[in-house]
Each structure stands twice: as structure tokens, then as C-alpha cells.
Amino acid sequence: MDPSYSVYEDAVSRNKESAARGVVELELPAGVRVRGLLQSGYQSVLTREALEFVADLERRFRPRVKYVLACRREEQARYDAGELPGFDPATKAIREGDWVCSAPPPAIADRRVEITGPVERKMIINALNCGAKMFMADFEDSLAPTWDNLMRGQINLRDAVNRTISFEDKARNKLYKLNPKTATLLVRPRGWHLQEAHIEIDGEPATGALVDFGLYFFHNHVNFRSKHGGFGPFFYLPKMQHSREAAVWNSVFDQAEDVTGVPRGSIRGTVLIETLPAVFQMHEILYELREHSAGLNCGRWDYIFSFIKTVRAHPDRLLPDRVQVGMKQHFLKSYTELLIQTCHRRGVHAMGGMAAQIPIRNDPAANEAASALVRADKLREVKAGHDGTWAAHPGLISLVVEVFDSNMPHANQLDVKREDVQVMEDDLLQMPKGKRTLEGLRLNTRVGIQYLAAWMTGTGSVPLYNLMEDAATAEISRVQNWQWIKYGAVLDGGLVPGVRVTKELFARVLDEEMVCIEREVGPAKFAVGRYREAAKLFAKQCTSEILDDFLTLDAYRNIVQFAPTARM
Structure with a gap:
């Protein structure tokens, strides 16, 4: 994430209307800046002493964290x-x-x-x-x-x-x-x-x-x-x-x-x-x-x-x-x-x-x-x-x-x-045994979009189709779609075997599954939800040339909200 926050330029404007709920003043240690809106009760967590403790950990271990992430890459x-x-x-x-x-x-x-x-x-x-x-x-x-x-x-x-x-x-x-x-x-x-x-x-x-x-x-x-x-x-x-x-x-x-x-x-x-x-x-x-x-x-x-x-x-x-x-x-x-x-x-x-x-x-x-x-x-x-x-x-x-x-x-x-x-x-x-199906592509797409829509409205654990979905299960849907699209996987099972997965097929499936989602959740909920935004992000992730490490890294910018004034 770029420390300049260029990707979050709209975060302050999105949150200005929330400022009317009141701002809590904090006593901050040197070098610490709290950019989130301070609501009542937050000051009991964000004490000067607690923030000094966190800042000390950050200063000691930030270089090592950056190093281990570089090793991952x-x-x-x-x-x-x-x-x-x-x-x-x-x-x-x-x-x-x-x-x-x-x-x-x-x-x-x-x-x-x-x-x-x-x-x-x-x-x-x-x-x-x-x-x-x-x-x-x-x-x-x-x-x-x-x-x-x-x-x-x-x-x-x-x-x-x-x-x-x-x-x-x-x-x-x-x-x-x-x-x-x-x-x-x-x-x-x-x-x-x-x-x-x-x-x-x-x-x-x-x-x-x-x-x-x-x-x-x-x-x-x-x-x-x-x-x-x-x-x-x-x-x-x-x-x-x-x-x-x-x-x-x-x-x-x-x-x-x-x-x-x-x-x-x-x-x-x-x-x-x-x-x-x-x-x-x-x-x-x-x-x-x-x-x-x-x-x-x-x-x-x-x-x-x-x-x-x-x-x-x-x-x-x-x-x-x-x-x-x-x-x-x-x-x-x-x-x-x-x-x-x-x-x-x-x-x-x-x-x-x-x-x-x-x-x-x-x-x-x-x-x-x-x-x-x-x-x-x-x-x-x-x-x-x-x-x-x-x-x-x-x-x-x-x-x-x-x-x-x-x-x-x-x-x-x-x-x-x-x-x-x-x-x-x-x-x-050892590779797992089984078949790739159009039904599997559809389920991945439907689950991924609905989970992302919920995540961007603040809910990270969602019951879908009698299973509890969280970021881990949604990630399977994303990377599997990406893998199949990237290499043009041939569907070898289900109702339509022999079909090759392409970006065009995925686009058609995504449109059809959006209709299905709207029918399942109802037009009113669909209209006020973030389903279209989620579908756009999910499609981008599934069709990118290079696979992103985590779905939530890209989605995070959609939930950041800075206070209109953030003091240090």
C-alpha cells in the first residue's frame, strides 16, 4: 500500500458526513497520527500509553515485517x-x-x-x-x-x-x-x-x-x-x-x-x-x-x-x-x-x-x-x-x-x-482428483460477488447456500476462476463438458449470476447493496494478467474512511 494514500483520495470526502456524530480528542505520542473518525469510547482504547506501546512495536519490527514480505515475493x-x-x-x-x-x-x-x-x-x-x-x-x-x-x-x-x-x-x-x-x-x-x-x-x-x-x-x-x-x-x-x-x-x-x-x-x-x-x-x-x-x-x-x-x-x-x-x-x-x-x-x-x-x-x-x-x-x-x-x-x-x-x-x-x-x-x-464444471464456475462467481458485497459493507462472515463463507473460502472462488481463465481450462464434467473457460465465457457467466443474485436477495436489497461494485472488483481480480496475492488488499481501499481532520 502506498504510504502517500493516493488510492484513498476520496476517503476523507466519503466520511465528512460522519463528522457530525462528534469528534473525540486524543493525546497522541510523537510520530503517531490517527486518521480514523474518533467516536465516543474509542479514547478508552487509543490511550497515549497504548499507542506508545503499539508505536514501539512498529518501530522495532517494521523492518523485519517488510523483510519477510519481501522474502515471500x-x-x-x-x-x-x-x-x-x-x-x-x-x-x-x-x-x-x-x-x-x-x-x-x-x-x-x-x-x-x-x-x-x-x-x-x-x-x-x-x-x-x-x-x-x-x-x-x-x-x-x-x-x-x-x-x-x-x-x-x-x-x-x-x-x-x-x-x-x-x-x-x-x-x-x-x-x-x-x-x-x-x-x-x-x-x-x-x-x-x-x-x-x-x-x-x-x-x-x-x-x-x-x-x-x-x-x-x-x-x-x-x-x-x-x-x-x-x-x-x-x-x-x-x-x-x-x-x-x-x-x-x-x-x-x-x-x-x-x-x-x-x-x-x-x-x-x-x-x-x-x-x-x-x-x-x-x-x-x-x-x-x-x-x-x-x-x-x-x-x-x-x-x-x-x-x-x-x-x-x-x-x-x-x-x-x-x-x-x-x-x-x-x-x-x-x-x-x-x-x-x-x-x-x-x-x-x-x-x-x-x-x-x-x-x-x-x-x-x-x-x-x-x-x-x-x-x-x-x-x-x-x-x-x-x-x-x-x-x-x-x-x-x-x-x-x-x-x-x-x-x-x-x-x-x-x-x-x-x-x-x-x-x-x-x-x-499431489493434485486433487475431480472434475471441472460450468456449475463450479458459476458457484465460484456467485459466492465471490456476494461475499465481496457483504465485506465492503462491513460484514466479513456470511452464510451462503448453507455454508459459512469468510475471506478464506471466497479466496478459493477467486483464484480458481483466475486459474481456469488464465490457462483456458477445459471443463471435463457437469452438464456441458468440453467447453473451454475464456474471459468471454466468464463475462457471460458473471452477467447471468448477477441476475440470479438479484432474484435471490430481492430487487430492493440488490439496489442498495454493493453488488455491482463487488462484481466489477471480482471480475477484475479473476481476469487480471497477474494474480493478486489477496482479494482483500484490493478491496481494502473501498472501506477506508478518514476523518475530515486527522491530527498528529
Whole structure:
């Protein structure tokens, strides 16, 4: 993102009308500029001390973040030139060594069921109350990072840690508040690649991950640790591709602990293995975080997205319809089994992934079919040796708990070493089997447009066609369309096999799917939504000559809103 903000020239004018809601004055540290509109309550998060803490992290680690992102680009250039990811011979000693990570704290020893969702106030309360062991509050894939979402999310998490959070639904005349017993809170900041345009430090936009982590840790570490045996806060760390990126996080944790006087190793982070390069770096990632590690998680949807993105210049690697790329495919089965073996060898949790199905109201047969898919997925995970898993909806918690309780009598399965697993590079790179269809192209297009339209209006997690879609699943739709169009994939299944995917075919499909979307959502909602804007952006992304790394990087400029006056 250009620090000059030339792409955001219209952001101030878009937000002038919001200024009438009032401006809150801040006492800002030297070199810090807050460009977002300051609404009531934000000053409790954006204190001088908290911003000084974030600014210190930014100044210390900005060069390293830029370096690891440059390394990503260099590695992708090699893949584009014909290479494929693999295990690094230079770190063989780490992979074969007998070291282990620090033992899991008692507060997170049993993680059999975790629920995830954005940092929205009502969602936080429901998730903490739903009966899951853990709740991952998300600043990343399920949250559209509008300034208001981010600031209110920080307020909501502070209130949740303090147990003062409540929400009044006036339309339903219902008050939401925490139960006496709640899930343990984990927080997922944004990935290293995302910047925070609304906060400048020394003339550059801040790193989104450091803003999310820094504000939350600064305001909550004391109260959180007092409730969890001196450990925490606990985090999920997304989108990493190499152990050098984990090393940056470890240094951030060290610095945060040292500055605040927190004992070393109190912070714990679970790394999502959701990129193809990272699966070859799992031992190395754990090694870098060994004092602070809480294990690894199978981020399956981003992993599929990353698989396509990593091999984007390989025309012989065109994937089938995304609905056919399930966890029984050899490359995904190999990835999950290697993750379990790696984690248990190092003494930390191996967490399963998200089944995207959600409860289906008013259709008992369809709901039972969806529940059966979730049950089968979770049974596969617990039998394979996972220590816990994710659920997308509170209505699925009891089902998932039942599966894990029936098959995992103890707090975890760290004793299940999976010494039978022998995974080679070719296993992790094996192409999934299946067909490419026009129906798959249509579904990708319909889902991608609707998700983007919701994202640009501030909603990052959207139920579509009985599945929960977030940025990860929408990314699969985008990169698969791009791959098929780029290489003129021949559709080899469905109702019209033999058709070649071209830009012209995609344009026709997009027009037809826009008609379908308008019919499904209704003309009134379609007229006031951002569907046409989303379709234009999605089409641009799918037909560009060079694949953009992330859909949300391009879309972000559409949600930035600067205050009419932003003081430093």
C-alpha cells in the first residue's frame, strides 16, 4: 500500500458526513497520527500509553515485517519460474532434533471444541456462552477491517476479559450477558501483509497485526493472566509461509512481555498452517516459537487457496471444482496427518479445521444432512489424533462435543504420536482428483460477488447456500476462476463438458449470476447493496494478467474512511 494514500483520495470526502456524530480528542505520542473518525469510547482504547506501546512495536519490527514480505515475493517468483515448495535441507537438524516446546498451560490443556467468529459484541457473548472450550475472536478472515469494526472489537474484547460485556437487543427485548462459566478467549490478529491505514506511525501506515495484538495485549494482559493461572493472553497467528515469520512473532511476544514485566513464555500462540509453503516448515515454526507455542491448526480453506496461488504459474496443476476438494483428497489427508505427527512429537496441540456447514432452519432433512457431514468430519479428525477442532456456529457445538467426548476421554491426545505417518514432498503436492464444471464456475462467481458485497459493507462472515463463507473460502472462488481463465481450462464434467473457460465465457457467466443474485436477495436489497461494485472488483481480480496475492488488499481501499481532520 502506498504510504502517500493516493488510492484513498476520496476517503476523507466519503466520511465528512460522519463528522457530525462528534469528534473525540486524543493525546497522541510523537510520530503517531490517527486518521480514523474518533467516536465516543474509542479514547478508552487509543490511550497515549497504548499507542506508545503499539508505536514501539512498529518501530522495532517494521523492518523485519517488510523483510519477510519481501522474502515471500522472492519465493513466489521461484515458484512462478517452475520450482515447487519442499523441505529445506538447511534446517534438517531442527526437523530431526529431539527438542520439545514448553508444556501447554492448564488453561488451554483441553481444547476439544473451539468456536470462531468476528469481534462483534453479540457474537462474542454467544460464543463465550455456547459450551465450547475456547473461542477464537477474529480480527482476520471473518472480520471486514473497517475502522469502526476494529475499534469496537477492541472495546468488546476488553469488556469480555473484564466480564462486563452485555448487549441489549431492543427489537427482541432481550439482554445478552455472560454465563458464570464461559469459553477461554483466544484472539487472531491480522496477517503480516495487511496494513492499518487509519493509524500512521512516523508517516507510514501501521502494521495491522501489531495494532490488533498491541492494543489487545496492552489493555488486557493483567486481567487476563489473573483469571488464567498467570498465563496468557492466547493468540492464533495466521497466514505465515516460513519460520522466519514465526521468529518475528516470537520476538514481538518477548518484547511485549519484557516491557510489561510479564514472565517469559506467558503469551501462547497457535499457528494456522494455511499456506502450502508453511506445511514444509512446521517443525521450524514450532522451534522458533517453542517458548510461546500452543500448537498448530489445520487452516484447510486458506490452505486450498494457497495451494492454487502457489502453483499459479503451473498450467498442469488446474484444480477441480472447489466442492470436490475435500479432506479425503490425498494432499489434504497427508497435510493433516503430518501436522498431528509434528505437533505431538513437539508436545503441543494439533488442532483440526473448520467444517463450513451451518444449521439449516425450516428444512429438517437438509439440516440432518449437514449435521451428518459435520459429524463425519469431526470423527475423522478425532480418530486421526487431533486434540480439538473448530465449529462455525453455536448450534453445532453440542454435536462436535459429543463426537470428541466419545472418542477422546482425556484432555488431549498428545500421547498419540502417529509414528505410522510417512509423508513425503510428493504427498503434499499431489493434485486433487475431480472434475471441472460450468456449475463450479458459476458457484465460484456467485459466492465471490456476494461475499465481496457483504465485506465492503462491513460484514466479513456470511452464510451462503448453507455454508459459512469468510475471506478464506471466497479466496478459493477467486483464484480458481483466475486459474481456469488464465490457462483456458477445459471443463471435463457437469452438464456441458468440453467447453473451454475464456474471459468471454466468464463475462457471460458473471452477467447471468448477477441476475440470479438479484432474484435471490430481492430487487430492493440488490439496489442498495454493493453488488455491482463487488462484481466489477471480482471480475477484475479473476481476469487480471497477474494474480493478486489477496482479494482483500484490493478491496481494502473501498472501506477506508478518514476523518475530515486527522491530527498528529
